[in-house]
Amino acid sequence: MARLTDIAGIGPAMAAKLAGAGISDPAALAAAPVAKLTAIPGISPLRARAWKAAAADPAAPTSPAKPATKAPAPRRAVAAPAAKAVPIKEKASAGTVAQAEAVAEKKEELAEAEPKPKETAKDVAAKKKAAAKKAESKAKLKKAEAKKAAARKAKKKAEAKKAAKKAAAKAKAKKAAAKKAEKKAAEKAKAKKAEKKAAEKAKAKKKAEKAKAAKKKARKKAASKSSKSCKKNKA
Structure with missing residues (x-):
């Protein structure tokens, strides 16, 4: 196992994402912490652990065509008169779920990698019209x-x-x-x-x-005294 794409569930697009995070080969993937892997969009903790285990194990399967699924448990009949046996299914293991997720992601990556059909003039015009309408609505909102x-x-x-x-x-x-x-x-x-x-x-x-009255009184008194004195002298 020399390439990341040799690991089940890793396609060219995911390999490019891993390479962007500094993980370019299976050895680097096995040594990378789970937290670093889950920081990449599209990688869950379960998937990260499954890929790390596959990268660390040289004997791990490379690119499975189908996800391995557990065979359903044998049916167990419940004793009851005139009643059919009820089948009981077991839950899929963590490894099976991880493998199924990896395969589904690889399918998505392959679908994304496929060349998209060219847009027609009608599509371009419709897109332009929608963009213009959106811009107009945005301008109206901004104006309001x-x-x-x-x-x-x-x-x-x-x-x-x-x-x-x-x-x-x-x-x-x-x-x-x-x-x-x-x-x-x-x-x-x-x-x-x-x-x-x-x-x-x-x-x-x-x-x-008051002073005037006192002065007048004094003058009157003096005049009276002088008159008395004159009369006495004559006598």
């Missing part, structure tokens, strides 16, 4: 999404503008209230000052009137 995005953006912008306007109006109202309060406080201070000034003026006037 762009429209939605633009609408969302416009809505967001309008909301931001509204919020800014509201904030500006609030700030203006706050400023006006502060100005009004300041004006009121200034008027109150002015009124208090005027009241104080008026009180001081009234107090000064009262004091002046």
Whole structure:
């Protein structure tokens, strides 16, 4: 066994995949870990183990035409009056399943390797039409999404503008209230000052009137005293 294609279930396509993963001969396949093999698309853990076993065993069958299947177990009759024996089939072993999978994969690879019929002008035109329709649908979807995005953006912008306007109006109202309060406080201070000034003026006037009255009284008293003195001198 010198080539990978000598192993049952490995066709040219799978051999190419294995070679791409650095496995170019049966010896490399036998030494490769199962995890590395299962990383290649189309290889299950069961198939990987079967191929590794086949690569390690030089006496393994090369390319079976049919998957080996187990002969069904002999029928066992169940004793029952007027009843037929029920046949019981055994489950296929892991090796049989792996071999069947390998053969099926090889058939698929051979089918893929077969040259495909050439496309007719009609097929090409239909394909082009389908591609154009798909592109048109994609463009429409993209346009609709762009429209939605633009609408969302416009809505967001309008909301931001509204919020800014509201904030500006609030700030203006706050400023006006502060100005009004300041004006009121200034008027109150002015009124208090005027009241104080008026009180001081009234107090000064009262004091002046009191002083004037005292002076008048003193003069009257002096005049009375002088008159008494004159009368005494004459007497």
